[in-house]
Amino acid sequence: MATAPDLREIEQFLYHEARLLDENRYDEWLDLYTDTATYWVPLERGQKDPYETSSLIFDDRKLMEARVRQFRHPRRHAQTPSSRTCHMLGHIEPLDDGVGNAIRVRSNFILVEFRADRQFIYAGACEHRLVRAGAGYKIAAKRIDLVNSEGVLDGISILL
């Protein structure tokens, strides 16, 4: 597909991903990702790779599937009660011309999590690598850089 990307379509796709997470529709969320996708929340600012340095989360398809399955188990204690979340996305901008099969998209986000009478706020920048799949997109990689990734954090038991 050699047409330039439609920014509106990309925005709608990212909003859709966020909505699936906010509505705890994890199986549908997983379906947005390719079989070889990675989901990465680096530990360090500007972290180069997920293999030589630890990550808050670094999931391949295998671990993404296990993580989603874990949500369904009645003894997923850290999600009992389950979190309610609200994603706010902004500053959505393509990072390349997208002429071809793939496009990288940068966005900023604020995420509020409420669970067990406590509220947590996460914020940061995302980079999605999207690939054309039929009429729409799939996510080949998502990188989430939290502003406080190097700070002290309570356990993260949600998907960002």
Added chain:
Amino acid sequence: MNSLNVPKFSDLIRPDRVHRALYTDPMLFELEMDRLFGRAWLVLGHESQVKAPGDFFTTRMARQPVLVTRDEGGAIRVLVNRCPHRGAVVCTEERGHTPHFQCGYHGWTFACDGALKHVPMANAYPEDPRGLGLRLAPVPRVAVYRGFIFGSLASTGPELLDFLGHMRTSFDDMVDRAPDGEIEVAGGVFKHAYDGNWKLMLENHNDTYHPAHVHASSIYAAKEQSDDTPTTGAGEIAVRQMRQNGVPPDVWDGLGLWTAAYGHSLMGDYHDDKRLVAALKDPTFAAYRAALERRHGPKRTDEILGVARFNTVVYPNCTFMSQFRQLRILHPVAVDRTIVYTYSFRLKGAPPQMFRDTVAFANVVNGTGSPVLTDDLELYARVQQGLLTQANDWVYVGRGFGGDVPDRDKTSRGSVGTSEIHIRNQFAAWAQYMAQAQ
């Protein structure tokens, strides 16, 4: 009971149970900072964090900010991170390299050994402040064992080797596994917090009774996971580790669990997965074993790899996994809030893939977003909340009570691997520390 009416320490601990005040009373927490954390040897870090003169990192001892440096002469120094002038914290960086430390308030400048080098506009002082003994105060005692840096805020007490006792062998295990005989901190530092008392983590790390219940969901998720799903290798390690937590009860009960003086303990290992523990069939491990044999020969290599341990607890501020190259340092913040720093280590001379596996293992076992760790943190918070109830003042730690047996090198062994002997032992040490004023 409340803070204004604390009973005697001996009333708080019984042979098989302990009063909830030890987890909830803010005044006892303050006393712990003074009498326990202010006295015991604390693990501060590793020499590889201060390789060259001028290297430094900051940490805390009993909540107080300290600075660990390597001075111009190559010696390791542990200094209280507080300006002797008006009291400001001097170094605000987590780590780095510097020729000197300068206080942000009035520019007093200190050498890496803590000596006061420069005082701006010193002429207005009746006497040169450098002649008054003003400096970054050294922590009273510092010692190093196999590259691990320890400090104590007390000027007297047991020597480090006596304090560690049999736990020395776990530090040996960690270092001996390096083909080049050296390890180094690498791969980033996790910092996570939980809403619970510091003791809860130390009790949990050698608690082999909990995984089947606390980790039921990650065990389930991993056991149901197809082996055919694409992986970068990282998810593979994670899924294998989560499955291992689901070994049958007789495996947990059959493990060794040993305690020693000063509250320490260590447990045997439960792993039989050949991607997680050294096995010849795995190409990475085969190359690793060959590297060890080149240095030590086959007999010594067998001995090194034959040590099978999971967690070692060095009471009161550290737990580590010698076989899996993980070390956590805990920082009590308040009676109901604890911060934990987790470090990974690289085995020098081992194949590069070994460290990649260490990183993946760290993520799933100690990572802030780990499917495993997050369930532990939730349970710590639930215990903390539950202990605020007044209906029952006692926490029961009687599992295996009466079956503890003396073992080699001044240790005691639990009658079963799921014994709570390590918790009873921690409270015995707690009572000893707390009974004496500094």
